[in-house]
Amino acid sequence: MKKAGLWGLLWMVFISELQAENESKEEKFIKEGETLNVNCPFSTEKYSYSQKAWQKLIDGRKPVTLALTTSTSGNPSQVREGRYFLEDIPSEAILHVQMTNLQVEDSGLYRCVIYYPSKEPDVLSPLFHVVVIKDPLNTTASDENHTRKLQISTFPPTTTRAQGTLVDRPRTVTKLPPKSTADLSSPGFGVNITNVTDVTSYVFRIQPGKQEPLNCLKEETI
Numbered sequence: 001m002k003k004a005g006l007w008g009l010l011w012m013v014f015i016s017e018l019q020a021e022n023e024s025k026e027e028k029f030i031k032e033g034e035t036l037n038v039n040c041p042f043s044t045e046k047y048s049y050s051q052k053a054w055q056k057l058i059d060g061r062k063p064v065t066l067a068l069t070t071s072t073s074g075n076p077s078q079v080r081e082g083r084y085f086l087e088d089i090p091s092e093a094i095l096h097v098q099m100t101n102l103q104v105e106d107s108g109l110y111r112c113v114i115y116y117p118s119k120e121p122d123v124l125s126p127l128f129h130v131v132v133i134k135d136p137l138n139t140t141a142s143d144e145n146h147t148r149k150l151q152i153s154t155f156p157p158t159t160t161r162a163q164g165t166l167v168d169r170p171r172t173v174t175k176l177p178p179k180s181t182a183d184l185s186s187p188g189f190g191v192n193i194t195n196v197t198d199v200t201s202y203v204f205r206i207q208p209g210k211q212e213p214l215n216c217l218k219e220e221t222i
Contacts, residue, residue, distance in 0.1 A: 024126040025109075032134050036099040040112030040124045047122075048074045048090040053115040054097050056108055057127075067097075068115060095124070102132045 030036055042052070049072050055063040067084035071077035077088045085098040095112050110128045113121035 025129050026126045028128055028130045030102050030130065030132050032102060032104060032132055034102055036097075036102060036130060038097050038112075038128055040095040040097065042093055042095060042112075042114065042124055044090055044093045047114050048093075051115040052086065052088055052095045052124075053113050053121065054084060054086060054110065055113055055121075056110050058108070063111070065115070069095075099130075102130075104132050104134055106130065107132045 026038075028036060028038070040052075051069050051072060053068045054066050056066055057063050067079060067081040067086045069077055069079050069086050069088045071088065074090050076090065079086050083100045085100075087096040087098075089096065097112060099106070107130055110130055112124040114124065115121050
């Protein structure tokens, strides 16, 4: 039983690939993020009361059913499954298919089929080879944002150093003790200094022939 089931699956894959090779293909080039809209015509006499499906063909695997109509009344019907939308319009003999927000990984081969639960589907022409192209503008903007983030993250951390406050400290002045009181006299020049305190020195200029000091300068120490 297992071998029979495996052979049956392989046969289904082989038939699907063979049909895909023999069917006409229509190329669809879509930018990433955009929406795909296609119409699949069918015979109203044969398929007005049949279920329809949108499938993706993957090499070496059974076709993947992405969306499936449920109505078999012959009246218009709609179904939405995630990003996939089907609208069956028997009066116009058209199955309208919509895929939204296409991504690069959505690229591949697709088809509309008349779906039968217990047997192989009838494939509606044409097949659709969808190629999703990455938008270069979005890529450039993304790269620029990434570059800005790297530049911001590589800036060295800023260190704020607190500035010290300059405080004027009182200066200490050491004052020498007063010299002892002494009488200084010079009879020859007429100089007499009494009770000298807090005086470091006196400077005199004495011209020859005069007996009084000129330009007396006092120097104090702090």
